[in-house]
Amino acid sequence: xxxxxxxxxxxxxxxxxxxxxxxxxxxxxxxxxxxxxxxxxxxxxxxxxxxxxxxxxxxxxxxxxxxxxxxxxxxxxxxxxxxxxxxxxxxxxxxxxxxxxxxxxxxxxxxxxxxxxxxxxxxxxxxxxxxxxxxxxxxxxxxxxxxxxxxxxxxxxxxxxxxxxxxxxxxx
Amino acid sequence: xxxxxxxxxxxxxxxxxxxxxxxxxxxxxxxxxxxxxxxxxxxxxxxxxxxxxxxxxxxxxxxxxxxxxxxxxxxxxxxxxxxxxxxxxxxxxxxxxxxxxxxxxxxxxxxxxxxxxxxxxxxxxxxxxxxxxxxxxxxxxxxxxxxxxxxxxxxxxxxxxxxxxxxxxxxxxxxxxxxxxxxxxxxxxxxxxxxxxxxxxxxxxxxxxxxxxxxxxxxxxxxxxxxxxxxxxxxxxxxxxxxxxxxxxxxxxxxxxxxxxxxxxxxxxxxxxxxxxxxxxxxxxxxxxxxxxxxxxxxxxxxxxxxxxxxxxxxxxxxxxxxxxxxxxxxxxxxxxxxxxxxxxxxxxxxxxxxxxxxxxxxxxxxxxxxxxxxxxx
Numbered sequence: 001x002x003x004x005x006x007x008x009x010x011x012x013x014x015x016x017x018x019x020x021x022x023x024x025x026x027x028x029x030x031x032x033x034x035x036x037x038x039x040x041x042x043x044x045x046x047x048x049x050x051x052x053x054x055x056x057x058x059x060x061x062x063x064x065x066x067x068x069x070x071x072x073x074x075x076x077x078x079x080x081x082x083x084x085x086x087x088x089x090x091x092x093x094x095x096x097x098x099x100x101x102x103x104x105x106x107x108x109x110x111x112x113x114x115x116x117x118x119x120x121x122x123x124x125x126x127x128x129x130x131x132x133x134x135x136x137x138x139x140x141x142x143x144x145x146x147x148x149x150x151x152x153x154x155x156x157x158x159x160x161x162x163x164x165x166x167x168x169x170x171x172x
Numbered sequence: 173x174x175x176x177x178x179x180x181x182x183x184x185x186x187x188x189x190x191x192x193x194x195x196x197x198x199x200x201x202x203x204x205x206x207x208x209x210x211x212x213x214x215x216x217x218x219x220x221x222x223x224x225x226x227x228x229x230x231x232x233x234x235x236x237x238x239x240x241x242x243x244x245x246x247x248x249x250x251x252x253x254x255x256x257x258x259x260x261x262x263x264x265x266x267x268x269x270x271x272x273x274x275x276x277x278x279x280x281x282x283x284x285x286x287x288x289x290x291x292x293x294x295x296x297x298x299x300x301x302x303x304x305x306x307x308x309x310x311x312x313x314x315x316x317x318x319x320x321x322x323x324x325x326x327x328x329x330x331x332x333x334x335x336x337x338x339x340x341x342x343x344x345x346x347x348x349x350x351x352x353x354x355x356x357x358x359x360x361x362x363x364x365x366x367x368x369x370x371x372x373x374x375x376x377x378x379x380x381x382x383x384x385x386x387x388x389x390x391x392x393x394x395x396x397x398x399x400x401x402x403x404x405x406x407x408x409x410x411x412x413x414x415x416x417x418x419x420x421x422x423x424x425x426x427x428x429x430x431x432x433x434x435x436x437x438x439x440x441x442x443x444x445x446x447x448x449x450x451x452x453x454x455x456x457x458x459x460x461x462x463x464x465x466x467x468x469x470x471x472x473x474x475x476x477x478x479x480x481x482x483x484x485x486x487x488x489x490x491x492x493x494x495x496x497x498x499x500x501x502x503x504x505x506x507x508x509x510x511x512x513x514x515x516x517x518x519x520x521x522x523x524x525x526x527x528x529x530x531x532x533x534x535x536x537x538x539x540x541x542x543x544x545x546x547x548x549x550x
Contacts, residue, residue, distance in 0.1 A: 017535060021534075026482070026483060032482070033482045034212075037211045041211070041215050043216050045216060045219060
């Protein structure tokens with residue numbers, strides 16, 4: 001039964017003379033490959049050259065500091081709760097006197113660890129954070145692991161470096 | 173005595189140089205094969221070993237040597253080892269009669285021919301060795317005691333034998349023109365731009381197609397077939413024995429390129445040959461001639477690769493059809509045409525007009541017998 005007029009009838013009769021002589025088609029094909037021979041390759045030399053992956057690519061996590069260099073994280077644990085892979089764990093501590101320049105809130109994360117083998121880079125921690133402390137940065141990917149003890153990223157690898165701040169478009 | 177020993181040393185140096193060039197070109201053909209493939213598919217290709225990956229052949233060789241050298245229990249051990257050796261041997265022997273250059277003057281007033289040996293049956297030698305080449309494959313395939321290897325080897329053998337006929341007949345036209353079997357004489361007859369391609373367009377086409385089939389290259393690479401034969405005649409081979417088979421294929425490509433240049437493209441002839449000889453000396457002219465021949469051979473190696481990465485392969489019945497029912501009659505026609513052109517005296521005009529007439533005749537015959545495409549009724 002004919003349902004629509006979209007059906008295309010393919011004509012597959014006897015081949016024409018030019019088709020049976022192969023040569024015109026061969027020359028045409030060789031012209032095509034020669035054209036591609038001089039074209040720019042579509043691939044890149046990956047580890048040395050990297051493509052821009054877009055402004056919202058979800059790469060390695062970063063624990064942001066505010067403009068005065070204080071850690072924003074208050075160890076509320078919402079990111080750990082939001083995390084579907086249960087990759088985040090933290091230990092909270094109270095801010096002492098004289099540490100006001102280090103931590104923005106009265107409570108801070110003494111230990112903040114992300115297991116990069118568990119993390120699925122979904123970005124739910126970033127959405128859950130009420131203090132805008134954790135982000136997945138778009139310009140850096142988590143490096144390849146060689147050893148098991150490299151897998152868990154602590155605060156030493158996650159907290160933002162004030163000399164080399166991570167800023168996105170539209171941020172101050 | 174003095175002059176003989178100088179000649180002997182010079183000849184030995186030349187032969188070693190030919191081997192070195194052949195093997196070097198073959199090694200780098202594996203690299204350029206992958207590079208050409210990559211460029212034609214808009215990729216970068218191997219670029220990890222050294223700058224632009226130029227150390228890739230070395231890395232491949234190391235890999236080949238490191239692999240386990242495996243001989244199947246139920247194989248015929250000696251023939252299993254002899255197969256790749258024979259393949260390599262026959263591939264290298266062909267270059268003995270290819271004239272790589274004109275005479276070169278060396279010290280003491282002696283001159284040497286830049287050719288392994290100028291025998292008066294040069295082309296027959298090439299054919300004899302090429303026919304022997306199939307033994308390497310057939311012995312390897314048979315000794316493996318594996319039905320897939322054997323089928324691959326038999327495919328190679330029947331294909332080579334079929335295409336040798338058309339190849340030989342296309343050569344006969346060349347022999348009619350030059351009147352000699354010696355490769356040197358054939359090249360000398362083509363000096364100063366009288367290349368045989370101008371007089372033998374059809375013959376060259378037939379020879380080219382047959383060369384593809386003889387080298388087991390795409391679109392005639394039926395002997396190697398992963399989907400049907402697991403691999404082909406070298407299924408059971410590993411390590412450097414496999415390497416020899418693959419290497420022999422690339423040597424064959426280079427040598428067949430050199431033979432094509434010798435037979436149809438004037439050998440070591442190039443534009444401005446006499447001008448260079450006059451101004452810079454005979455020896456410089458000769459050496460540039462050697463470069464010209466190798467350049468032409470390398471161009472044909474590129475054509476081999478170019479075709480490989482363009483065309484799909486033939487089905488086996490199509491392959492046999494092409495060989496027996498198209499190429500052999502065409503080669504016969506070419507012989508007759510060459511005969512006419514020699515009798516008439518207008519070599520070039522008659523040969524091209526003959527090809528044109530053949531084409532017209534085919535088109536007329538086809539338009540008479542051609543059936544219109546049947547449109548499927550739905």
